Amino acid sequence: MANPHPPPVIVVGAGLAGLSAAYAALLAGAPSVRLLERAAKPGGNSIKASSGINGAPTRFQDVAKYGVDQSFWDDTVRSAGSRLQASVAEPIRNQRQGLISILTNRSASAIDFLADLGVDLSVVAQLGGHSKPRTHRGAGRTPPGAAIVTTLLAKLKEQGDRFELVTEAEVTKLLLLPAPHENSKAQPHPQAVVVTGVEYRLHNLDTTQTLHGPVVFAPGGFAGDTHGLLSLHRPDLAGLPSTNDPRPAAHTLLSAAGAKLVDMESVQVHPTGFVDPANPQAALKFLAPEMLRGEGGVLLYRGRRVVNELATREVVSRVIMALPPSAAADDEDHVGDRLRQWDVQLLLDPGTAEAAAGHVVFYLWKGLLRKKKVRELDEVTRETLREYARVVRGERADGLGRVAFGHWTLGVAGAGDIDEEAEVCVGSVTPIVHFTMGGAVFNERAQILSSELGEEEKPIQGLWGAGEITGGIHGDNRLGGSSLLECVVFGRIAGEQAAQSALKAGA
Template sequence: MYNNHNNARSTNDPVPVIIVGSGLAGLSAAYTALQSGATSVYMFERAAKPGGNSIKASSGINGATTGDDAFFADTIRSAGKRLAETASSEAKVQREHLIKILTERSPQAIGFLSDLGVDLSVVTQLGGHSRARTHRGAGKTPPGVAIVSTLLEKLKTEFGKGKFRLLTGCEVTKLLTTTHSDGAVAVTGVEYKTEAAGVEMLRGPVVFATGGFAGDTHGLLSRYRPDLSGLPSTNEPRPGGHDVLTAVGARLVDMDSVQIHPTGFVDPQNPGARLKFLAAEMLRGEGGILLHEGKRFVNELETRERVSEVIMKLPEAKEEGVLKQWDVRLLLDPGAAKAAEGHISFYVWKGLLKKLKVKDLAETTQKTLREYAEVVSGREGKVDGMGRRAFGHWSLGVKEWDDEAEVCVGRITPIVHFTMGGVAINDHAQVLASELGQEQKPIQGLWAAGEITGAIHGDNRLGGSSLLECVVFGRISGERAALAARDGHG
């Protein structure tokens, strides 16, 4: 049975902006839409609570400073062959244009969040970056929680229930459309369902921000990357929303480009769990190192793709049954642990990190730490044989050796973390019904932002750019959808 939500308003009432997904992309779109004059925003979230995967983000959000042209270059390099070997020169131009928007608008993204009251005062360097540009707060609250909770509170207090309506437990199952005389399809609203009311409809321009498909093990992941189905994931096991978009003609790009994050915690109490906590990349950025059988084996600040590749060439662990896992240790000395104190206390509380004294470590590990300390301190002109150039806040042995010093150690393994593929969009965040490199054909009334989109990250996403992507393209989509709603479209 259908219930038309629009029955609650007459045809002369203002058109609302409809946002599907309550992660950072959706929240950024909602706030910007209301800032831009939208009379109301309806946000649909299929889960019981808002926040999506954004609320789990633990390393921070990238923001370039004035004159940081290297951010664009770092992102281009990280995109790898997917960008460099793009078949069409026009498609390559389109990809690079999206990357330029992402990087050039990063200072404004940081400013947007800071103006809302989010603390982003700590800046660190993550893997694949040529300099420090990833922002997080100085307190104990992880950046994802801090950003999402601040935006939610601002939406509720600044605009109130009459303008911002968050509907949890509501799944959008279909996009409503109309077909123009030239055959082009335009989106006019959504069909959604709830347990209480059944199937309902709402008319208005739509921003799709439902995230990726890294947790859709038996659905989109097995369809596009069946080789990864045996890996654990940081994402909840839920279906991707991509098929809803392709049903109205949206084009998908890079769907086989899936990011494996090199460091997911293996819980010693439940090592075979498929859903795992992320060992934040900032743990390595602040000085943490990776060990296999007590020895370093990789530059910990290489790209996620590279570090994962090196780990997965090591022998697999066999004790977890059907899961593909590895036996690698993440170790933070006192300096690195203090710099990441907010994260460390949580991981220790969860039992994912254990505190040990240096004297209680295996002899091979102690030898590795002494050698590494000499590199960090630059004694005797030593350089890092792994190519690491930034050592965060590592302090052990830099001035003097301390056998009583306490280090933090946890087991990690590569995990399915992020999907770079998704719907093709243009610089206005409109969803395209055309292939990259062809004449762009935007689907009227439909925008997308965040992990649901493709073509921005290529082979590999830089740490800190997922939250940035959500803010930059979320704000673009929210502004554009608000203009469409004001003009009565939808």
């Protein structure tokens, strides 16, 4: 007999993965979707994404100039690095490559899906590690993460009663039952379970509730869980600030259902996050993008340069983190929560500041950069700048190996001293955690698995996952623009699968 009350699809987390899953589930005919979000507002870290979303080959790429883009898969495999080397066992490689195939093969359709909803993705840029321009964003001022999130939210709200977003609702547990055995003669897998719903706590009412239905789990990564999961898997990074919202990771909820985790030690660290002088101990920091160094900016520790500023992120971060960290804040109440950061100065000369003017104006307004006359700098710094000008003028090689100087102009004209009245921009920066590659082992149908990567797949029934919570796609290193993409590609798959499950339960 048909169930008169088919269950809702339950989506955990209202970032891009959760929103994509929710919308796809409704398009696939799910009777209803309940989206549970821990924070007061939806959007997660997705809403902050600023570079864009990858896709290839798409209608927005310039085929006349660059040819048809068929190298996305190769670029992604190259970026995954050692995790896909020939020496890695074939079943593991196959599973990783299968996920990459889904990601890249469905990227064009993900871009079409968003563009057809009305998101402007007409500008295509080339980011590091990509062999062609394929990172899409809009032509206006709205950053791509915000444009995509707000469009999807608006579309979801048009669905009326079929869709409900509950904010300040933190999922605390997956509800489990022992899995039924399809073949009564087969030996049951001792830990096999079915996920039947979730338990969640409403922060504003301080009550706990349960909800039954197929679950799409999309609570994001663990870069913002600096004293928790990050310190467990990367003790060397414990206490580092982050570009991600500070929040506890939800991975342990999956582990309790038997899910396996993979690549948890693969974490992207960015060498330069701004330390806000108004709140130096803030765990959440703005990125000081690489472009500021590329256009000419230098990094100083106690007035001296310590690294080739254009070396890879890993090298620059490693050199900074080998320096003595800055003194901890004098706050007895937060001894265990203290951040580990370094007191490095980012200095932009007038040429660099002009070349990066669009960004610099914003950082000056936020108080993250300050203007200073050269004569106001200490003597060690001024001597460093004189030495550096000699390097830029080509009179000597840089002892740290920098060979490109962007738009640096200070002390370059003439053979003399630096202009003491020139105005430079200075800000404090420190390494920050940006993205976590690792997460739950999952398959091409976005099912969360209780088997290790490369083993025979054991999907946990009733449970799908998408976004930064999942692992195995990016390997050692995620390509810029591919995390928004994984949210859309696997979010849509997870939503469709969960919708079918809800419909089956109602049949």
